[in-house]
Amino acid sequence: MLPSRDPHDRPAELAVLADADRRAQDYVAAIGSRPVYPSVHAREALSGFDEELSAAGHDERSTIALLDELGSAAAVESNGARYFGFVVGATLPVAAAADRLVLAWDNTASTPLGSPATSAIEAIAARWVVEVLDLPRDSAVGFSTSAGAGTVAILATARQHVLAQLGWDVARRGLTGAPPVRVVASELAHVVVRKALRVLGFGSDLVEWVRTDEYGRIDPDALPAVDASTIVILQAGEVNTGEFDPFEPIMQKVRASAGWIHVDGAFGLWARASRLRPLTDGIDRADSWTVDGHKWLNTPYDSAVSIVRNRDAANAALHSDATYAPSTDDAQKNLTLEFSRRARGIPIWAALRTLGRDGVAELVENSTATATRIADGLRGAGYTVLNRVVLNQVLARAGSAEETARIVAAAQASGHTWFGATVWRGEPAFRISVSSWRTRAEDADALVELLAGLARA
Structure with missing residues (x-):
């Protein structure tokens, strides 16, 4: 369905853009309150997108509503403070x-x-x-x-x-x-x-x-x-x-x-x-x-x-x-x-333009300091940290390959964080990447507390 039979119908065009922008703002406002990785239920609900392609099309607002109601719920909160996967930074508001x-x-x-x-x-x-x-x-x-x-x-x-x-x-x-x-x-x-x-x-x-x-x-x-x-x-x-x-x-x-x-x-x-x-x-x-x-x-x-x-x-x-x-x-x-x-x-x-030289340096240095904080906490919790942590990467493993895999799976399923498994020198490990401008010391400490509890479990 064409947006409007009248190409000069600006109110209809602006209304759908405003609806999408409101939903986007609601998503950003809720960062930190939803699971970092979507629940099984949210992922299963993605089947709602599996429609037959219609002949006449659908109303614009219903398309945006479907995208938000099913898509936003199953999105990964990589734009948050407690996502540590794939060296992905949370988008700066000015860049977005x-x-x-x-x-x-x-x-x-x-x-x-x-x-x-x-x-x-x-x-x-x-x-x-x-x-x-x-x-x-x-x-x-x-x-x-x-x-x-x-x-x-x-x-x-x-x-x-x-x-x-x-x-x-x-x-x-x-x-x-x-x-x-x-x-x-x-x-x-x-x-x-x-x-x-x-x-x-x-x-x-x-x-x-x-x-x-x-x-x-x-x-x-x-x-x-x-x-x-x-x-x-x-x-x-x-x-x-x-x-x-x-x-x-x-x-x-x-x-x-x-x-x-x-x-x-x-x-x-x-x-x-x-x-x-x-x-x-x-x-x-x-x-x-x-x-x-x-x-x-x-x-x-x-x-x-x-x-x-x-x-x-x-x-x-x-x-x-x-x-x-x-x-x-x-x-x-x-x-x-x-x-x-x-x-x-x-x-x-x-x-x-917004960060300037000092802001770029602060991004890098804060992430590196936070990674060092996480590494120190993991060592204290009994994990083996495998790298020197010269930058923003923390490479670690638990006592065995099986224990490492169990802890990674449990952390990913917790909803409180997300980071990925990897292999280092032929042995399973996990990798924590600190890249987000949102991540602070309290987020690092929460991650360490979670992993310490999973190790004790």
């Missing part, structure tokens, strides 16, 4: 508000022609990102859906650049008959890096996976000799331990000879904007970096950044001008995978 306003604009954010507003604001956001992370100021900055999508774009750029240096134009000649390109990466590389390599045709059996130390960092002594045909992939923030590869010694060993060095910094790169910056020493000597906004910057999901030192290389690989949509080299469609795109950089702009 900016996203809603941009949605009302309904502009394509591919080029300045499509939207002068989004283009101008994302350009400022790009400048601020490299400033707050203290990366090369003339880098190309793309706002993509995720660090995963950004990694695909960057590794495609890296391969094209490496082959160009070897005298092969992959954009014109393709890959058939091209010189081989080597990839050297951590044995603990994140799954999105592995996926990007697979999508781009780098066979996993051909990747040179490098041994890591007890903390999950690349062992510089285990690095193979590299040359101009080699892409080296490093990590800022190992997904379980939060550790950083030792960038300075690695750079001393491979920087002069490697064809390209990329740093996967989905959440760890934000440490560079805080007192934890020494963990990132040497990282600025890489060729490219990825980082998520929806992690530590606490923007909505679908908000990430890919940064490439060599603007010409990024543009050569990702340029997508068309005769009907010409643009500048720094248009977002020429720096990301997406042609049709929303303005993902605007929530990042809103967060950075």
Whole structure:
């Protein structure tokens, strides 16, 4: 059913938007009062969405009501203070508000022609990102859906650049008959890096996976000799331990000879904007970096950044001008995978403008201090903490694999928190990620009290 037979019926249009906004505000107002993970009953009620597609359609208000009444009840409260899963930050109010306003604009954010507003604001956001992370100021900055999508774009750029240096134009000649390109990466590389390599045709059996130390960092002594045909992939923030590869010694060993060095910094790169910056020493000597906004910057999901030192290389690989949509080299469609795109950089702009440098640092430092508090509490409750807690990750296990699994399941079912199970060095463990601006010391203490009780049980 069309919203209105009269396209000028603004009251009807505004009424449905106001209804949705009221329901959204009610949801936010109730954060902290509902289970962190939805109940079995709420999840079973999702069957109410399983309707036949009707011929005539339904009333707009009934659609929004169904979405709220069944969907909100079964949503995970990842926007709350006691969600510790998947390194997800609760969306800052200003970032959520900016996203809603941009949605009302309904502009394509591919080029300045499509939207002068989004283009101008994302350009400022790009400048601020490299400033707050203290990366090369003339880098190309793309706002993509995720660090995963950004990694695909960057590794495609890296391969094209490496082959160009070897005298092969992959954009014109393709890959058939091209010189081989080597990839050297951590044995603990994140799954999105592995996926990007697979999508781009780098066979996993051909990747040179490098041994890591007890903390999950690349062992510089285990690095193979590299040359101009080699892409080296490093990590800022190992997904379980939060550790950083030792960038300075690695750079001393491979920087002069490697064809390209990329740093996967989905959440760890934000440490560079805080007192934890020494963990990132040497990282600025890489060729490219990825980082998520929806992690530590606490923007909505679908908000990430890919940064490439060599603007010409990024543009050569990702340029997508068309005769009907010409643009500048720094248009977002020429720096990301997406042609049709929303303005993902605007929530990042809103967060950075509102937080400032000090606010970003406070986010990172408070999360790290809270993670340390949780780790200390878990040790006191008899758990084994498996990492050094250098950042916002707490990796722990109970006395046995069975006990660990029981406690994780009980905590997830409690409704009082949510965090996930993992495997570390072949043994079950659990991972607590502190990323939300809402999380305070009392939330950490409540988590420790819950887990201490489950251990005693």
